[in-house]
Each structure stands twice: as structure tokens, then as C-alpha cells.
Amino acid sequence: KNEVEQSPQNLTAQEGEFITINCSYSVGISALHWLQQHPGGGIVSLFMLSSGKKKHGRLIATINIQEKHSSLHITASHPRDSAVYICAPMNYGGSQGNLIFGKGTKLSVKP
Amino acid sequence: DVKVTQSSRYLVKRTGEKVFLECVQDMDHENMFWYRQDPGLGLRLIYFSYDVKMKEKGDIPEGYSVSREKKERFSLILESASTNQTSMYLCASSFSPTSVEQYFGPGTRLTVT
Numbered sequence: 001k002n003e004v005e006q007s008p009q010n011l012t013a014q015e016g017e018f019i020t021i022n023c024s025y026s027v028g029i030s031a032l033h034w035l036q037q038h039p040g041g042g043i044v045s046l047f048m049l050s051s052g053k054k055k056h057g058r059l060i061a062t063i064n065i066q067e068k069h070s071s072l073h074i075t076a077s078h079p080r081d082s083a084v085y086i087c088a089p090m091n092y093g094g095s096q097g098n099l100i101f102g103k104g105t106k107l108s109v110k111p
Numbered sequence: 112d113v114k115v116t117q118s119s120r121y122l123v124k125r126t127g128e129k130v131f132l133e134c135v136q137d138m139d140h141e142n143m144f145w146y147r148q149d150p151g152l153g154l155r156l157i158y159f160s161y162d163v164k165m166k167e168k169g170d171i172p173e174g175y176s177v178s179r180e181k182k183e184r185f186s187l188i189l190e191s192a193s194t195n196q197t198s199m200y201l202c203a204s205s206f207s208p209t210s211v212e213q214y215f216g217p218g219t220r221l222t223v224t
Contacts, residue, residue: 099213
């Protein structure tokens, strides 16, 4: 049973395109992470949000707790945005700050 | 800035060897986590620790053990490495049990031959 579903799994875009990655989850959560993983493995936290919308540069994350859905948007995409983006909700039922992870969306932005 | 470091970026070991992966964080975080990441499966929690000498099993603890003798250091031990433990291993830490935000290390890509 997949508690976190991300779509699409793979995404190829041209530089400058607007990109949306979606995340749906089936459990009650207290907050949600969007993570970025570049080739080579390192993971960076982009956003942590529990309601509404957050913006950081060209990145925007939204969450609708009632609909159990979050989106990550990238405006004016650039080849350096190429990475795997991972949605990670924090499960209410999880103990000690555990996250549950989506399988990731692999984004490739072509120049 | 929080820094989480892992002892090796790449490691190659033979089947049956005992393997130690070490993780150190420099921000006095209470919680530390070990994950493995495999293609198509995403990140899966192996063990976590919420205090020195305290540990709890995650989703896939079989074949692994952990040690946390000091607050800043969390070690993952493969008692007898097997080829199905070839994977990317990621360590993370968070400030407190109620803190959602986790900080990740760079990862160790382990190959067991």
C-alpha cells in the first residue's frame, strides 16, 4: 500500500517551462517536506509546510490538508533544476518525527 | 548551518564482512535516522534514535543494527554484509521528536560483492 503517491514519476521539460509536481497522501499528517536530491545523492530540504503556500525564489509549494494533496511548482525552469524531487509527509501516527516518503519525481530540464 | 556528515561517500565490501557506516551531526540534534534508498522504492527507514543509547526499529531493520553512544554520532552496522544490502545509505537528523524538518547527509553508496 502506497501511502504517498507522486506524479509524474519522470518529467522532461524545456528550459523556461513552468513545472508542477504533485503529491497525494492517504494518512493524516502534521506537516510535509519537499526534498531535492541531485545526482550524487545529497538531499536538501526545499520546504516544510503544514498549510497554505510557501515561496522561495522560483519554487512554490502548496498544500491542501483537507484534500490530502500538495504541489511543487517551478517557474522559469533551468537545467540546474534537474534533480529528483521527493514529497515526504510526517505521519500523525508516526513516532518520533518519522517521515514517509514518496518514490520521487525525476525532473530533467533541457537547455 | 546544520551539517550532517557521513564517513564515506563510496564503499565496496565483500559478502560476509562486517560494515560500519558512521554519521555525525554538529547541531546537538536529538533525533537521528538511517535510511536506505533503492531505485523504484524510495527512501525506507532502517532505524532511528531519539536519544543516546536509545533506538527504535524502522520499516526494514533486518540485517542491520545501530549504535548511539554519543549524541552527535549514529552508526549503522551490517553484521554480515550481503549483496541485497547494496544500496545508497542516507543519514539524517532532526532537532527534536516533534520537529518535522530533517537534515540529510551526503549519502554512502555501498556495494557488496
